Amino acid sequence: MAGGTKRLPRAVREQQMLDAAVEVFARNGFHDTSMDAIAAEAAISKPMLYLYYGSKDELFAACIQREGARFVESLAPAGDPKLTPREQVQKALISFLEFVDNNRQSWMVLYRTATNQAAFASQVQNSRNQLIELVAKLLESSTKNPEPGTNFGIMAVALIGAGEAVADRIAGGEILVDEAAELLENLAWRGLAGKKKD
Known part of the structure; x- marks a missing residue:
């Protein structure tokens, strides 16, 4: 093989x-990323990169899907049935x-880069919707005697929105x-039926 390069399985490559x-x-x-830069980072040729991923859009979509x-x-650990609902939320x-x-790099791609690209918004929203559904169920199951008409879906959206903003500060090293x-x-x-944590 050329240059003695070991042939790697496709999935590994x-x-x-x-x-x-x-x-x-x-x-x-x-926008400021080129296929040349990615090929260089991966230590492969650009033609090989294009062989696996036909365009930068296709490669970026694959990144979003994986991350x-x-x-x-x-x-997944939050779904452990041995935990109480409140412990699952925690x-x-x-x-x-x-x-x-x-x-942190995964987060930057998902939250900062992908959310600014309209072409990939639906992919990002799919992951977010799964998270919203999970959190809404956990909030509902962990709340005793909720106020009538409590909308746990909207509460999950609000909590996740706050969580994303806080997580972005973690990615930037601003908070532990x-x-x-x-x-x-x-x-x-505190958002659940006026309940406050002591």
């Missing part, structure tokens, strides 16, 4: 390309914020996970 793409998109944004799936998967918050803290989790937890419970 794809992940390497996506890893490189996430790094470059996070650093430069969508969005990883983000949703990170919340676990979801911590898992969400820890994902951002440990995967534990501090952010406590802030959001207090916000969640």
Whole structure:
């Protein structure tokens, strides 16, 4: 083989390309990222990159799909039936914020870069909708005697909106996970039927 380069399985090569793409998109944004820069980051030729992903749009969409799936998967521990509903909400918050803290480039691609690209808005919204549905269910199941007509879906939207803003501060190194989790937890419970945390 040319240059003695070891041939990697396609799935491994794809992940390497996506890893490189996430790094470059996070650093430069969508418009200022070139396929040349991603190929260089992945230490492959540009023709090979185009062989796997036919365009920058296709590659970016693959990044969103993978990182969005990883983000949703990170919340799976919150569904542990051994936890009380309130503990599940707490676990979801911590898992969400820890994902951002440990995967800052992923967060920047999903939250900062993708949300500014109309062509990819539906992909990002799909991940967000899954999160909203999960949080709404957890809030409803963890609230004793809710006020009649309480809209847990809207409450989940509000909490996630606040969570995204706080998570962006984590990605920027402005706030620690534990501090952010406590802030959001207090916000969640104080918003539920006027219940305040002691």
